[in-house]
Amino acid sequence: xxxPVTTSPTDRPLTVLYxxxxxxxxxxxxxxxxxxxxxxxxxxxxxxxxxxxxxGSTREQLMARFHVQAADGRLLSGAQAFLALWATLPGxxxxxxxxxxxxxxxxxxxxxxxxxxxxxxxxxxxxxFDAASARANFKED
Numbered sequence: 001x002x003x004p005v006t007t008s009p010t011d012r013p014l015t016v017l018y019x020x021x022x023x024x025x026x027x028x029x030x031x032x033x034x035x036x037x038x039x040x041x042x043x044x045x046x047x048x049x050x051x052x053x054x055x056g057s058t059r060e061q062l063m064a065r066f067h068v069q070a071a072d073g074r075l076l077s078g079a080q081a082f083l084a085l086w087a088t089l090p091g092x093x094x095x096x097x098x099x100x101x102x103x104x105x106x107x108x109x110x111x112x113x114x115x116x117x118x119x120x121x122x123x124x125x126x127x128x129f130d131a132a133s134a135r136a137n138f139k140e141d
Contacts, residue, residue: 012069012071012072012073013039013040013041013042013071014037014039014040014041014042014068014069014070014071014084014085014088015041015042015043015044015068015069016029016032016041016042016043016044016067016068016085017044017046017053017054017062017066017067017068017069018043018044018045018046018066019045019046019047019062019063020045020046020047020048021047021063022047022063022119022123023123023126023127023129023130024119024122024123024126025066027126029043032085032089035089035090035091035092036090037088037089038088038089038090039088041085041088046059046062046063047059047063054069054073054075056075057075064116065077065078065081065112065116066078066081066082066112067081068081068084068085070084078109078112078113079099079105079106079108079109079111079112080105080109082095082099082108082112083095083096083099083105083108084096086099
């Protein structure tokens with residue numbers, strides 16, 4: 001895997017910095033990883049203590065919101081990060097184009113902030129679902 005922090009800006013892929021400890025994030029990233037991006041995309045689980053973080057960022061900061069590091073090294077978060085990723089993914093590019101309509105990226109950011117408020121409760125539900133599924137799979141074996 002390419003190290004997005006140490007490669008030169010011209011060689012650096014778009015890097016998705018996600019919270020692999022979050023069951024919601026893992027599911028969403030799994031969807032994105034299954035798609036053929038139009039340009040290289042690297043996925044970095046920042047919940048992993050061994051993950052190399054972009055300069056000037058903290059693990060807590062990166063796990064609190066969705067971030068991508070653009071090829072030029074800029075760190076984008078929230079709706080801007082999603083728009084940058086979606087622009088590379090088939091089936092999602094239309095959302096990136098929609099985000100270019102004046103004012104819609106702002107609306108998307110506000111919607112994302114609303115999701116972040118609900119995220120802890122949704123994570124608890126997802127963890128319970130994962131635990132129940134694991135128990136059911138164990139019983140089937």
